[in-house]
Amino acid sequence: MTRIGVVIFPGSNCDYDAASAVSELGATCEYVWHSATDLSGFDGVILPGGFAHGDYLRPGALARFSPVMEAVANFAADGGAVLGICNGFQVLTEAGLLPGALQKNRGLTFLCQPTTLIVASTRSVLTCAATKGQELVIPISHFSGAYTCDDETYEALEANGQVVLRYRDNPNGSRGDIAGVANEAGNVVGLMPHPERAMSTLLGSADGRVLLSGFVSAPVDVH
Amino acid sequence: MNFPVIVDVTLREGIADPEGATIERALPALGFTGVTNVRAAKSFRLDVEATDEASALAKATALAERLLSNPVIENAVARSGRGSTP
Numbered sequence: 001m002t003r004i005g006v007v008i009f010p011g012s013n014c015d016y017d018a019a020s021a022v023s024e025l026g027a028t029c030e031y032v033w034h035s036a037t038d039l040s041g042f043d044g045v046i047l048p049g050g051f052a053h054g055d056y057l058r059p060g061a062l063a064r065f066s067p068v069m070e071a072v073a074n075f076a077a078d079g080g081a082v083l084g085i086c087n088g089f090q091v092l093t094e095a096g097l098l099p100g101a102l103q104k105n106r107g108l109t110f111l112c113q114p115t116t117l118i119v120a121s122t123r124s125v126l127t128c129a130a131t132k133g134q135e136l137v138i139p140i141s142h143f144s145g146a147y148t149c150d151d152e153t154y155e156a157l158e159a160n161g162q163v164v165l166r167y168r169d170n171p172n173g174s175r176g177d178i179a180g181v182a183n184e185a186g187n188v189v190g191l192m193p194h195p196e197r198a199m200s201t202l203l204g205s206a207d208g209r210v211l212l213s214g215f216v217s218a219p220v221d222v223h
Numbered sequence: 224m225n226f227p228v229i230v231d232v233t234l235r236e237g238i239a240d241p242e243g244a245t246i247e248r249a250l251p252a253l254g255f256t257g258v259t260n261v262r263a264a265k266s267f268r269l270d271v272e273a274t275d276e277a278s279a280l281a282k283a284t285a286l287a288e289r290l291l292s293n294p295v296i297e298n299a300v301a302r303s304g305r306g307s308t309p
Contacts, residue, residue, distance in 0.1 A: 058293055065290075094293060101295040106241050148238060148296060173239065 106173025
């Protein structure tokens, strides 16, 4: 059975939701405190949403220096599946494990609403079970979610199929409508929307399942 | 010896600044016309222990590039903070 570690930073608040979602999809889940330095035995690691270290300075700026991040970098370098959701995405960009940066939303408001995403690439541990062009309704909940990068990076992302999810109706000013990106190998993915909050039609949408079930099954393919 | 240093963290050229743009749009309503190119930035004040001011500024620049700024979107410049109070 797939073993997933969910990292908890001081200030994480989507850790239980993420763990509940992947457990429901058949994975074994364990919480990993941010001071941990060993991720051996895990098939995948999730950096959940929240406000790690209070988001002081910039979202993710302090969390990237938590001891666990060195282990996450090594885990990713060995091909392990790493998923950053919302604040976790911000941490991954600050740590340099994903290109670009997340800026304050255009409009300077905290956005908490369902969004329609379009699967732009299936070559990642998050989108591997989805279909290219597929539309997914998944909520966002962020203040700093406007993806930005320089021209050179943007062209490389496009050329390598690293843009994995786009907003159909760009809510926050993200460059190229980007909602989620992967690293070149496709084993590290970050996205601002919350697939763990889209697990049941009763609660608005179950479209997060195709993403997280891909992530839960992906490590076997990647290794 | 401690040297006061001020680090200015500004958005790199070409990076969108919704905060600066919002401030700029608000000014005419307050009667301040003719104000353009408003950019919001962060400023940090530090006391840095070093043998001379140049080394203090070098140390502040190094920590600013590592922690205070995100080099993907921001520039950091350290300058003397002489005369400033903590």
